[in-house]
Amino acid sequence: MADDGVLGAELAEELRGRRIDFHEVPLVDIAGLLDGSDPQGVAAKVAEACERVGFLYVTGHGVSDKLIEAAFAQTKALFDLPLEAKDRWHIRHSSAHRGYVPLFEENTDPEDTADKKEAFDLGVDLAADDPDVVAGKPLHGPNTWPEAALLPAFRPTIEAYDAEMRRLAGDLLRAFALGLELPEQWFADKVDRPLAQLRLLHYPPQAGRIERRELGCGAHTDYGCLTILAQDAVGGLQLLNSAGEWVDAPPVPGAFVVNIGDQMARWTNDRFKATLHRVINVSGRERYSMPYFFDPNYDTWVETLPSCLAPGETPRHAPVLAGEWLAQRLTATFTYRQQPGA
Ligand SMILES: O=C(O)CCC(=O)C(=O)O
Numbered sequence: 032m033a034d035d036g037v038l039g040a041e042l043a044e045e046l047r048g049r050r051i052d053f054h055e056v057p058l059v060d061i062a063g064l065l066d067g068s069d070p071q072g073v074a075a076k077v078a079e080a081c082e083r084v085g086f087l088y089v090t091g092h093g094v095s096d097k098l099i100e101a102a103f104a105q106t107k108a109l110f111d112l113p114l115e116a117k118d119r120w121h122i123r124h125s126s127a128h129r130g131y132v133p134l135f136e137e138n139t140d141p142e143d144t145a146d147k148k149e150a151f152d153l154g155v156d157l158a159a160d161d162p163d164v165v166a167g168k169p170l171h172g173p174n175t176w177p178e179a180a181l182l183p184a185f186r187p188t189i190e191a192y193d194a195e196m197r198r199l200a201g202d203l204l205r206a207f208a209l210g211l212e213l214p215e216q217w218f219a220d221k222v223d224r225p226l227a228q229l230r231l232l233h234y235p236p237q238a239g240r241i242e243r244r245e246l247g248c249g250a251h252t253d254y255g256c257l258t259i260l261a262q263d264a265v266g267g268l269q270l271l272n273s274a275g276e277w278v279d280a281p282p283v284p285g286a287f288v289v290n291i292g293d294q295m296a297r298w299t300n301d302r303f304k305a306t307l308h309r310v311i312n313v314s315g316r317e318r319y320s321m322p323y324f325f326d327p328n329y330d331t332w333v334e335t336l337p338s339c340l341a342p343g344e345t346p347r348h349a350p351v352l353a354g355e356w357l358a359q360r361l362t363a364t365f366t367y368r369q370q371p372g373a
């Protein structure tokens with residue numbers, strides 16, 4: 032528990048219906064899914080965690096420690112650059128929501144003022160002549176890359192890490208499908224041109240009494256299918272449990288934090304839970320994290336899965352077009368997207 036006493040009550044109120052029962056975040060080793068020895072057994076554990084908590088730690092994921100460390104090192108090197116350099120890659124210059132996001136640009140919780148974190152946002156790197164890019168499809172386009180002369184290892188390292196995240200997201204979706212009594216590949220054609228976002232995040236240390244406007248990341252649920260988070264050893268991620276208490280999700284060496292986003296909750300009629308979480312860095316140290324948000328293809332309709340409806344039960348959510356949902360959530364939380372002409 033790391034509650035400052037200022038925030039809990041107010042933030043808990045608006046999400047009362049979504050609170051769930053959990054006292055700790057389960058840890059699931061998914062090696063038996065990856066090597067094919069026990070996909071059903073892994074899927075059952077993953078689904079249980081998604082149903083009860085909406086968050087799990089994942090080990091046995093096959094991503095090398097070296098690659099994770101290298102990606103963190105590049106993340107730190109990027110944020111260590113002077114603001115004038117980072118501002119050249121400001122996200123407002125991108126037609127596809129890619130690039131540098133300064134402190135307080137983003138506001139994940141509309142009850143707050145803004146987030147005390149800086150970010151660098153990447154996505155599926157599409158060429159300028161890609162038909163969807165030419166057609167101006169929202170969120171489709173090229174990444175913004177720092178000049179190679181400044182950070183030579185940044186692009187190759189981050190591209191390698193991004194590829195591993197995409198692979199792992201596909202593996203987790205196979206587990207989700209099996210856990211939801213669907214064919215293992217059920218999600219595959221809905222996510223083969225995904226609106227995946229890799230974000231590199233930096234949270235400066237916070238001290239003293241922390242006001243709502245100065246949370247590292249305000250209370251929110253994620254917007255997509257699933258999130259794979261690498262966090263450094265500093266800590267600061269909290270989840271809201273069923274009793275309205277914020278509980279810590281501390282770093283576990285070698286494990287990713289995986290959580291369910293809004294679209295998977297909608298798909299499953301809330302059988303899989305999109306759980307509120309936030310970040311407050313009271314460690315006195317710089318904190319870095321790398322969440323990978325895996326969202327379906329822009330044109331995928333997310334509507335209640337028949338396998339998630341009991342006889343006589345009706346869907347709780349209207350169908351949404353995945354890309355429109357994501358674009359709306361981003362516009363609601365990023366100041367630059369709300370400017371005229373953005
Ligand atoms: O930095 C973290 O630990 C989590 C960040 C997060 O929840 C998000 O970016 O959606």
Ligand SMILES: [Fe+2]
Pocket residue numbers: 251252253308
């Ligand atoms: Fe999040």
